[in-house]
Amino acid sequence: MLCFGSGPGCSGPVEVATQDQGAGTTNHTIAVQGNDMPGTAGNNGIIPGLTYWYETMTSSSSGQVVDDNNGHCYQVTVP
Numbered sequence: 915m916l917c918f919g920s921g922p923g924c925s926g927p928v929e930v931a932t933q934d935q936g937a938g939t940t941n942h943t944i945a946v947q948g949n950d951m952p953g954t955a956g957n958n959g960i961i962p963g964l965t966y967w968y969e970t971m972t973s974s975s976s977g978q979v980v981d982d983n984n985g986h987c988y989q990v991t992v993p
Contacts, residue, residue, distance in 0.1 A: 921967035924987040965991040 917927035960966075967989050969982035 915971045915973075916968055917971065918966045918968035920964065921987065921989065923967055924969060924982055924985060925967075927967065927969060927987070960992055962992050965989055 916931040918931065919925075919927040967987040969980060969987050972979045972981075
């Protein structure tokens with residue numbers, strides 16, 4: 915699962931992408947087109963030219979693992 919928002923940093927990731935194309939493996943790809951959680955805040959889709967901040971969450975038998983770049987989140991600017 916990928917949580918993302920307009921940031922800056924990890925402040926307020928309000929959208930969620932859940933369509934992991936590598937579920938059950940150690941390689942994951944998530945195609946983000948907008949918020950996969952209908953009715954929640956921030957369901958604006960992906961807007962070209964904006965910068966988004968994101969973190970990933972993985973569930974395993976030992977619990978949930980969050981990768982938030984050591985509290986800074988990752989960033990990407992949509993072309």
